Every structure is written in C-alpha cells, then in structure tokens.
Amino acid sequence: MQSIKINIIPNTSIFVGEKKSLDYEAICVFAAIGFFLDDDTYYKDQKALKPAHEYTIEDHKISSSTSYFKWHYTPVERPLNEIVKEFATLFETIIKEQVGDKRVILPLSGGLDSRTQAAALQHLRNKVNAYSYAFEGGHDETYYAKKIAKACNFPFQNWKIPNGYLWNKIEKLAKINQCYSEFTHPRQMAFVEEYAKLGNVFSLGHWGDVLFDDMGVPEDLTLDEQVHSIQKKVIKKGGLELANTLWKSWELEGNFEEYLSERIKVLLININIPQSANAQIRAFKSLYWAPRWTNTNLSVFESVRPITVPYFDNRMCEFICTIPEKYLAGRQIQIEYLKMRMPDLAKITWQDHRPFNLYQYHWNKIPFNLPYKIYSKIKRKLFTKKIIQRNWELQFVGKENDAALQKWLFENSSFQELIPNDVVASFYDKFTNKDSVYYSHSVSMLLTLSLFSKQKE
Missing domain, CATH: 3.40.50.620 (HUPs)
Incomplete structure (x- = not known):
C-alpha cells in the first residue's frame, strides 16, 4: 500500500493502472488539443493521478482518493x-x-x-x-x-x-x-x-x-460561452479535423465535437466558480x-x-x-x-x-506605437530572407527533414496498425501541398502517435 499526495499544480504526471486496451476517445482528444484531458491516458485501464488529491495505491491500482483543495474565488479587497x-x-x-x-x-x-x-x-x-x-x-x-x-x-x-x-x-x-x-x-x-x-x-x-493575468473574458460569461472560449484556446489548427477523421476511422460512437464539448462542460461544472468566469477558466487551465x-x-x-x-x-x-x-x-x-x-x-x-x-x-496603442509599427513594416519588406518563426519549420521543412518525417509516418509498421495509411497520407499531403501552417499540428500529432506505436511494442 502506498500513499501519494499530488500538488495543486504538479511538476510531473504519475500514472497508475495497466496498459491494456487503447482509449481511442482519449487519443482523439489528444489529437485535437495536444494534451490528454483530465486523468486520461493512452489506455482505458491506466489513469493519471489528479491534481490536489491524496491517493492510496494498492497492487498498482487506485484504492481510494480524496480531494484536499478546490479552486475558488474568495477575493480579499486591499490596495x-x-x-x-x-x-x-x-x-x-x-x-x-x-x-x-x-x-x-x-x-x-x-x-x-x-x-x-x-x-x-x-x-x-x-x-x-x-x-x-x-x-x-x-x-x-x-x-x-x-x-x-x-x-x-x-x-x-x-x-x-x-x-x-x-x-x-x-x-x-x-x-x-x-x-x-x-x-x-x-x-x-x-x-x-x-x-x-x-x-x-x-x-x-x-x-x-x-x-x-485575466483570461480575457467578461466576468459574467455563461457556462456555454466558457466552453466555447476554452475550445478556442485549446483546439489547435487542424486538430479538430484530425480528431474527427480518427473518430470516424476507429468507428467510435457519436460525434467527436459533441463529445469534447460535453467533457469540457462537465469539468467546468465541477469547478463551480459562478461569480467569476475568469477565475473559473484559470482554474480549468491550471x-x-x-x-x-x-x-x-x-x-x-x-x-x-x-x-x-x-x-x-x-x-x-x-x-x-x-x-x-x-x-x-x-x-x-x-x-x-x-x-x-x-x-x-x-x-x-x-x-x-x-x-x-x-x-x-x-x-x-495608436498613435504612440505608430512609428514603431511603420519601422517594423519597412524592415520586414527590406529583409527579404525568410525568417523562421515556428518550431515545426526547423523540423519539417527541407529535403532532409522531410525524409526523416516520411520515414516515421510511412515506414513504421506498428503505426500503420494504429492509423490507416490513407489517413496519414491525406494529412501529409495537405501539409505538403495545401496549407503547411494549418496542418503542421496534425502532422506533428501523427508523428507523436508513430513514436508511441513503436515505443509500446
């Protein structure tokens, strides 16, 4: 028997349970937003220990859990x-x-x-x-x-x-x-x-x-509006399209977008800070x-x-x-x-x-920042060399990078067992020939899932 206390915002994730059957719904969420939600993992029988909880672990299973802190908004007015x-x-x-x-x-x-x-x-x-x-x-x-x-x-x-x-x-x-x-x-x-x-x-x-900082929303934002706000913050470009495609490919029940929306809504309801939408969204993110x-x-x-x-x-x-x-x-x-x-x-x-x-x-703000805006615009026009601005440009752009990317996407047999090759090829083609900025996240997630597939062999 082991007792574990998880910090309110932990430095690291601790997983408990067996790596048996894959949790395809959780993987779809991961594809859309870039992280697993709540206590989800790649596996249905394995869970991440939740923040601000004390656990008793027995035989590699959670035997009991208790929350010791709940996010709240109890402002004390002072200068x-x-x-x-x-x-x-x-x-x-x-x-x-x-x-x-x-x-x-x-x-x-x-x-x-x-x-x-x-x-x-x-x-x-x-x-x-x-x-x-x-x-x-x-x-x-x-x-x-x-x-x-x-x-x-x-x-x-x-x-x-x-x-x-x-x-x-x-x-x-x-x-x-x-x-x-x-x-x-x-x-x-x-x-x-x-x-x-x-x-x-x-x-x-x-x-x-x-x-x-505040979360940039009105304090009286409704619950449904908060769900929408969070979705805008967490869903990556191309992520929703990839998640919907995987959901259909794996023949999961229902609709992915409705599934994700409902999960976020339930998590917000459980936080329950009705007097401040900013505090509630901050708590959700934390x-x-x-x-x-x-x-x-x-x-x-x-x-x-x-x-x-x-x-x-x-x-x-x-x-x-x-x-x-x-x-x-x-x-x-x-x-x-x-x-x-x-x-x-x-x-x-x-x-x-x-x-x-x-x-x-x-x-x-205008007019104070106008001179700097004009200077920056002129500088960008005069400097014709392409500037690397995004992480993926260093990894995916160029002949050698593309060869390495294709190797992981198309030459990993265990990955092909997880995701059909035509799905991978479709997103790779969109990234290469249609809109590399929009589909960079999708390709990066497929790369991650390819590494996962090999690692779990």
Missing part, C-alpha cells in the same frame, strides 16, 4: 501595493526554499515570468547561470534575455536551435515525455547535453502568465492544461537536473484565489513587483509590447 508586497514575500520565500544555496539554472526570455524570477534571485543573492535560445535563421529571441542577465550580473549563455535537431533525439525524447506531448514544442531538447554544466537546479517560470501539457515538457529539464517551479507552489495557488480579478488583469502584480524590487529590469523593453518597457507599456 494593489499591499498585494504586491504579499507577493514579494511569498514568491521570494518559495524560491529561497526551493533552491537553497545551490547554483541556479535560469532560462530567460523577453517576457515577465522569468524576469520576475531574475529579480527575486538577484535580491536573494543566489548564484545563477542564465541562458536563452533562438531559432537558426529566426529572430534574435536572446536580445532581451541578455539585457536582463546583464542587469542582474548573471553569467549568460545564448544558443541557436539548429535546423533538424529533432531527428537524432526523437526516440530519447519519446522515452522522456512518454509521447504525452507532440515533439516540436520542447525546444529545450536541443541543448539537453549542455544544461548540467550550468548549475545544480532549474528555476522555471512556467504558469506565471496564467496565474497573474487543473487540466498545466498538469497534462506544461509538466510533460518539464520532464526534459528534469532528465538533466532537479526542477523547481515557484508558480506551481501550493501557496501560490491559494494566494491567487484571494486576489480580486481587477488586480490580476494585465499582469499588474508582476509589473509592480519588478518596479519595486529592481527598477533596472522594469526599464528593459517588454517583448510583447515592443518598443515599450514596464513604465511605458500602456502606450502600446
């Missing part, structure tokens, strides 16, 4: 500056407990989550090695990360993600993430051999952008998106060094439930924390609001 101070104390306490005096590996971007971590780590006087990466042939995404590292006096490493890096690592990646995420997203896999040199523990900024998509890709980091994720801490989740939505909207708390703790970081351009920083970002 924003007081909330920011509460956040500072909590955030820095969590980071200090998580990393201790170890040398920290810190991924940096031009956004707010890792920048907020950088401010906390600099304030705590931790030893930090920072890094960032950009696509080969793409925009220099390391530009702002370098500035943040320099302001904090952190040693900094910048890398270029090479074209086609996936193919000589794909089977290793399949073992790491167990094929629970498509393979073009975990770019960190490109440098998996390098991380150990940088430090002893990762401090990762995942999920800050979800917890510390219960189902973070544990089943985000933490799947965290496994790449964890394969090298221990990981810490301060925004996943139970205390942070409890804190979020007490904050009025008007203060969560627009990332106000993180912005004011950075201004308070390290103004030099707040003065660095916020990548999502270029060319403005955290003191000026509210000017990112």
Whole structure:
C-alpha cells in the first residue's frame, strides 16, 4: 500500500493502472488539443493521478482518493501595493526554499515570468547561470534575455536551435515525455547535453502568465460561452479535423465535437466558480492544461537536473484565489513587483509590447506605437530572407527533414496498425501541398502517435 499526495499544480504526471486496451476517445482528444484531458491516458485501464488529491495505491491500482483543495474565488479587497508586497514575500520565500544555496539554472526570455524570477534571485543573492535560445535563421529571441542577465550580473549563455535537431533525439525524447506531448514544442531538447554544466537546479517560470493575468473574458460569461472560449484556446489548427477523421476511422460512437464539448462542460461544472468566469477558466487551465501539457515538457529539464517551479507552489495557488480579478488583469502584480524590487529590469523593453518597457507599456496603442509599427513594416519588406518563426519549420521543412518525417509516418509498421495509411497520407499531403501552417499540428500529432506505436511494442 502506498500513499501519494499530488500538488495543486504538479511538476510531473504519475500514472497508475495497466496498459491494456487503447482509449481511442482519449487519443482523439489528444489529437485535437495536444494534451490528454483530465486523468486520461493512452489506455482505458491506466489513469493519471489528479491534481490536489491524496491517493492510496494498492497492487498498482487506485484504492481510494480524496480531494484536499478546490479552486475558488474568495477575493480579499486591499490596495494593489499591499498585494504586491504579499507577493514579494511569498514568491521570494518559495524560491529561497526551493533552491537553497545551490547554483541556479535560469532560462530567460523577453517576457515577465522569468524576469520576475531574475529579480527575486538577484535580491536573494543566489548564484545563477542564465541562458536563452533562438531559432537558426529566426529572430534574435536572446536580445532581451541578455539585457536582463546583464542587469542582474548573471553569467549568460545564448544558443541557436539548429535546423533538424529533432531527428537524432526523437526516440530519447519519446522515452522522456512518454509521447504525452507532440515533439516540436520542447525546444529545450536541443541543448539537453549542455544544461548540467550550468548549475545544480532549474528555476522555471512556467504558469506565471496564467496565474497573474485575466483570461480575457467578461466576468459574467455563461457556462456555454466558457466552453466555447476554452475550445478556442485549446483546439489547435487542424486538430479538430484530425480528431474527427480518427473518430470516424476507429468507428467510435457519436460525434467527436459533441463529445469534447460535453467533457469540457462537465469539468467546468465541477469547478463551480459562478461569480467569476475568469477565475473559473484559470482554474480549468491550471487543473487540466498545466498538469497534462506544461509538466510533460518539464520532464526534459528534469532528465538533466532537479526542477523547481515557484508558480506551481501550493501557496501560490491559494494566494491567487484571494486576489480580486481587477488586480490580476494585465499582469499588474508582476509589473509592480519588478518596479519595486529592481527598477533596472522594469526599464528593459517588454517583448510583447515592443518598443515599450514596464513604465511605458500602456502606450502600446495608436498613435504612440505608430512609428514603431511603420519601422517594423519597412524592415520586414527590406529583409527579404525568410525568417523562421515556428518550431515545426526547423523540423519539417527541407529535403532532409522531410525524409526523416516520411520515414516515421510511412515506414513504421506498428503505426500503420494504429492509423490507416490513407489517413496519414491525406494529412501529409495537405501539409505538403495545401496549407503547411494549418496542418503542421496534425502532422506533428501523427508523428507523436508513430513514436508511441513503436515505443509500446
């Protein structure tokens, strides 16, 4: 007998049960949205342990489970500056407990989550090695990360993600993430051999952008409107078409779109935060998106060094439930924390609001941003070389990449037993000859299912 307590937002998924018959309905959902929903897995008899639950496991089966936390919206009205101070104390306490005096590996971007971590780590006087990466042939995404590292006096490493890096690592990646995420997203896999040199523990900024922002919907959004909003957020381009095709190919009962809609609706009803649609959708994403998509890709980091994720801490989740939505909207708390703790970081351009920083970002509207928009448009016209902007372009575009992709799609006999060859050929043709952007997700999911088929042999 084993007792297991799962965090409110867990770092990793734990699966219990036997790998017997495939759960085709669950795989269709996976094809549409890129992650398994709720406690689904590839198998009907195997389940993922749910967040915020305590389990008793006996003979590799769940014998009992109890929920110990339910997402809620219980706002405590107080001034924003007081909330920011509460956040500072909590955030820095969590980071200090998580990393201790170890040398920290810190991924940096031009956004707010890792920048907020950088401010906390600099304030705590931790030893930090920072890094960032950009696509080969793409925009220099390391530009702002370098500035943040320099302001904090952190040693900094910048890398270029090479074209086609996936193919000589794909089977290793399949073992790491167990094929629970498509393979073009975990770019960190490109440098998996390098991380150990940088430090002893990762401090990762995942999920800050979800917890510390609104969901962009009216507070009085109806339940059906919330279902529609979530579907728009989670269903990938081409994903619905692939899922519908697989549903029919496997001769499943009913209609896939109705099945998915009803499942999302039931999960929202069980959350039950009627006074705030934003809080309810945030809870949905934290219960189902973070544990089943985000933490799947965290496994790449964890394969090298221990990981810490301060925004996943139970205390942070409890804190979020007490904050009025008007203060969560627009990332106000993180912005004011950075201004308070390290103004030099707040003065660095916020990548999502270029060319403005955290003191000026509210000017990112007409007419204030017009000069930058004109400059960017002229620059794009003058720079005729194609810019790599998407993960899949590095993996699927080009003769060598296409040959590797076709090998996995058409030369894997176990995959052909799972999905008819004409279905695979149809989506590959649409990706190649019709609309590569729209069908890139479909092809990436088929690639993932091909690796799964081989792995389960």
